[in-house]
Amino acid sequence: MSQPSDFIYLSPPHMGGSEQQYIQQAFDQNWITTAGANVNGFEQELATYTGVSSAAALVSGTAALHLALLALGVGPGDEVFCSTFTFVASTNPIRYVVATPVLIDSEPTTWNLCPTALEDAFKDRQKKGKLPKALMLVHLYGMPSHMQEIQEITNRYGVPIIEDAAEALGSKYNGQFLGTFGKAGVFSFNGNKIITTSGGGALISDDPGLVEQARWLSMQAKDNLPYYHHTSMGFNYRMSNISAGIGRGQLEVLEKRVQQKRKVFDTYRQLLQDVEELEWHLEPEGFYSNRWLSCFTIRKGSSLTPEALRLELLAVNIESRPLWYPMHLQPLYRECDYFGARVSDDLFARGLCLPSGSNLSFSDQERVADAVRKAFLS
Ligand SMILES: *Cc1c(COP(=O)(O)O)cnc(C)c1O
DSSP, X not given: OOSOTTOXXXXXOOOOSOHHHHHHHHHHTTOOSSOSHHHHHHHHHHHHHHTOSEEEEESOHHHHXXXXXXXXXXXXXOEEEEESSSOHHHHHHHHHTTOEEXXXXXXXXXXXXXXXXXXXXXXXXXXXXXXXXXXXXXXXXGOOOOHHHHHHHHHHHTOOEEEEOTTOTTOEETTEETTSSSSEEEEEOOTTSSSOSSSOEEEEESOHHHHHHHHHHTBTOOOSSSSOOOSSOOOBOBOOHHHHHXXXXXXXXXXXHHHHHHHHHHHHHHHTTTOTTEEEOOOOTTEEOOOXXXXXXXOTTOSOOHHHHHHHHHHTTBOOXXXXXXXXXXXXXXXXXXXXXXXXXXXXXXXXXXXXXXTOOHHHHHHHXXXXXXXXXX
């Protein structure tokens, strides 16, 4: 837009090539709205890729989280445990259904939900006599959470998981795709995510009934009668056939995008290995991140803050971004119950995301690396 031509963006869209063919087909068949071959095809192809029985294509990841909560029967008076270190779109849907978020801190390796804090929260709620209706588990920046430890706890308490895998399409834990561990998994196809439909989201599950219900709710919850008869309150959340066409083209190149994003991360580590202040967001054994964004924290005691670094990069036309500001610090969610040791506060205070486009050229990456090094030397 108004940025200079050498501006390096954080994570711009990256088309594969066949998106417009799918859109052209929709035009040719005059299937422009929320029904048609692209929506159905996109749902099937996404389910096949992740290895689940079904998927519902929706207008956003936020809408998908909202419908996941409804499909699990979460409502007024219920509590939902939720990762505190996340984007506000994870917690807001809990309030849409008039339930109450209980915020759980991160652990320092994956930056995702801390199993110990989770266990503390469960013990507390069990003592008080009411367990949460669900756990909203977020895999940030594509990094898998400690699934084995977390599932051991949630299974013991009999509480279902909704996976907010909005940032983690293509990531795996012990070879299994994220989004397929919980009762429901959610992806986002917003413009800056690893693949985009210009705006969109999806809910996946191995329970076809759950996906069917979400899809029905996304189309105004019409009862099975020839006229418009309603017993439930639905939403207008269905993805359009045009957006789904973009999605089908993007799915064809998803594996390639994951490889490219992973390469961007590895290249940063290599180019910046001499900068000792940088602590990279590393994968534990068996954790496979799509590397949606390449992130690090700055070693404790360094005189450079992430904000000073961000401004230095911006001065040379490089976009970077602070890590997510934890929900328990947000004015909107500050009064929520919180369990943890303020790990996410520390991550926010010391972390930064670098430009991570799958279409980032090597020479642009060198420019970023040189600017980062220069900021630490000066
Ligand atoms: C992007 C994102 C969402 C929301 O997805 P939209 O498609 O933008 O509604 C939810 N959770 C997380 C963690 C996200 O990064």
